Amino acid sequence: MWEMLQYEFLQNAFLAGIMIAGIAPVIGVYLVLRRQSLMADTLSHVSLAGVAVGSLIGTYPMVTAMIAALIGAVFVDTLRRSFRAYSELSIAILMSGGLASAVVLMSFNKGASRGFTSYLFGSIIAVSTTDLLVMAGVVALCALFFWFFWRPMYVLTFDEETAQVSGVPARALSLAFSLLAGLVVAVSMPIVGVLLVSSLMVLPAAISLRVSRGFTMTVWVAVVTGLACVLGGLTASYQLDIPPGGTIVLLLLAVLVVVLVVKRVFSLGASRMESNAKVVNGKTVEER
Amino acid sequence: MQLAELRDVVFGYGQAPVLEQMNLQVGASEFIGLTGPNGSAKTTTLKLLLGLLSPQQGQVEFSSTGPQGKPLVVGYVPQNIASFNAGFPSTVSELVRSGLYTRKRWFGLLPSKEVDRVEKVLKQVGMWEHRKRKIGELSGGQKQRVCLARALVLEPDLLVLDEPTTGMDVEARTTFYDLLQHQVQHHGRTVLMVTHDLEETLPRLTRLLVLDKRIRFDGSPQQFQERMDLRARTATLPLYCCYDDEERDAALVAREGVL
Incomplete structure (x- = not known):
């Protein structure tokens, strides 16, 4: 198994996977708790339009994808405030807008359709050294953000109004978080692909929320789950010659199903033991 | 001493104002009940006072210091906060501790004196034995008590609560109001609370405000x-x-x- 790491492209893929899996689930936990689970999906569709622009004008696609994601993040945050009662509307508006732009822009550049496939579904041979450096920059930025703003982000995520009263600059912090989410989505594309990038954010959070007690534990369990599934998925992808994005997401889904089933069995067992204990106690009292 | 003041405030969400020429002064060590029919802008008044909304006309002013001469501290428990984010993956003590995360306390270790307060307020609201439970596992009344503890942990000079006893049974409500009265009488805090429960709150209040677009009654x-x-x-x-x-x-x- 270890011999596969002698290939440079796989070393790059694993390094990229570790970096993405280290940060995407953290973003995912906040997205889920802020009821913005579909935001990553939206930003990935907008990023795809950025990739299309990049290949059309002949520049490095990840940069144009990042720019598109940043613009998308600003729009999501602004529209979310404009449609406060229907905040998911902003997601729907941008998702359709992003995908429509991408499809139209791609049609102008028919020769690049093969390259687009790797952005749509992810590819372990698509990660270049430049991609790795950009990813490392984004991950470092995210790490700094959460290091400095861990406490205000917690307060903001729990309740925006109480956060504002306690002096948290809710609007600025919320926008900064959306921008970071956009950047992470854009740099995750080469590995998991546009269509599955949100799963890498949301599924580890969903798994972690089922098993963790406390906020810090939720974040750490999500990161560990993400890392395990990304590394496992990349290995399986290489060994079985299947797309990495889909493999990683299927692995995450499998873990989620196992967690849900095990939790259900445990809770059924616990309630059965509780009711048995009541019956036993009842009989003992009657006999006495 | 006035802690906060609304002066000739006008506010509306559309063209028609929901508040007209609103004047309100909030002093130290008062237990104020704010009541009125549905749609009478009670929550809007609180949000204007807290700076969550900006008035179309008039001014909102806050004292820079509290009764003890230290910077004024304001605590807020919004309407239905507990039910809004019931699935938040926090333990009770983690959530109450987060009440300390004001701008000055974003970085570094929290002073042990302040961390000790988490235990104190949890005991005050009767939730110390539940400190390790997830907030999603608590009843509505317990969640509200945790949210109150979170607001109290900063030792606020002004505590603003928006219908805090919604969903509580009579016994829980009585305990909750006793606790608020204790904060006013023994700690000198000011409590401003939106309530429809006049029967139970009236004997405890020092002042009642009846609102319907403007203050209709302001007295004992x-x-x-x-x-x-x-x-x-x-x-x-x-x-x-x-x-x-x-x-x-x-x-x-x-x-x-x-x-």
């Missing part, structure tokens, strides 16, 4: 009781006439010819 519970005694005579008049001297008198004169 005793004065309010006197107004309520007139209710039989004013039963067919609009509700606010029970509280507003001028409008009540005008309505009575219009109907009965005499006061």
Whole structure:
């Protein structure tokens, strides 16, 4: 198994996977708790339009994808405030807008359709050294953000109004978080692909929320789950010659199903033991 | 000493104002109940006072210091906060501790004196034994008590609560109001609370405000009781006439010819 790491492209893929899996689930936990689970999906569709622009004008696609994601993040945050009662509307508006732009822009550049496939579904041979450096920059930025703003982000995520009263600059912090989410989505594309990038954010959070007690534990369990599934998925992808994005997401889904089933069995067992204990106690009292 | 003041405030969500020429002063060590019919802008008033909304006209002013001369600290428990984010993956003590995360405390270790307060307020609200439970596992009343503890942990000079006892049973409500009264009487805090539960809160309040687009009544519970005694005579008049001297008198004169 270890011999596969002698290939440079796989070393790059694993390094990229570790970096993405280290940060995407953290973003995912906040997205889920802020009821913005579909935001990553939206930003990935907008990023795809950025990739299309990049290949059309002949520049490095990840940069144009990042720019598109940043613009998308600003729009999501602004529209979310404009449609406060229907905040998911902003997601729907941008998702359709992003995908429509991408499809139209791609049609102008028919020769690049093969390259687009790797952005749509992810590819372990698509990660270049430049991609790795950009990813490392984004991950470092995210790490700094959460290091400095861990406490205000917690307060903001729990309740925006109480956060504002306690002096948290809710609007600025919320926008900064959306921008970071956009950047992470854009740099995750080469590995998991546009269509599955949100799963890498949301599924580890969903798994972690089922098993963790406390906020810090939720974040750490999500990161560990993400890392395990990304590394496992990349290995399986290489060994079985299947797309990495889909493999990683299927692995995450499998873990989620196992967690849900095990939790259900445990809770059924616990309630059965509780009711048995009541019956036993009842009989003992009657006999006495 | 005035902690906060709304002066000639006008506010509306659309074209029609929901608050007209609102004047309100909040002093130290007061237990103020804010009541009024649905849609009378009670929550809006609190949000204007807290700076969550900006007035279209008029001014909102805060004292820079509290009664002890230290910077003014404000605590806030919004309406239904506990049910809004019930699935938040926090333990009770983690959530209460987060009440300490004001701008000055974003970085570094929290002073042990402040961390000790988490235990103190959890004991005050009767939730210490539940400190390791997830908030999603608590009942509605328990969640509200945790949210109150979170607001109290900063030792606020002004505590603003928006219908904090929604969903609580009678016993839990009584305990909750006793706790708020204790904060006013023994810690010198000011409590401003939106409530419809006048029967239980009135004996504890030091001041009652009745709101309907503007303040219709502002006085002590005793004065309010006197107004309520007139209710039989004013039963067919609009509700606010029970509280507003001028409008009540005008309505009575219009109907009965005499006061």
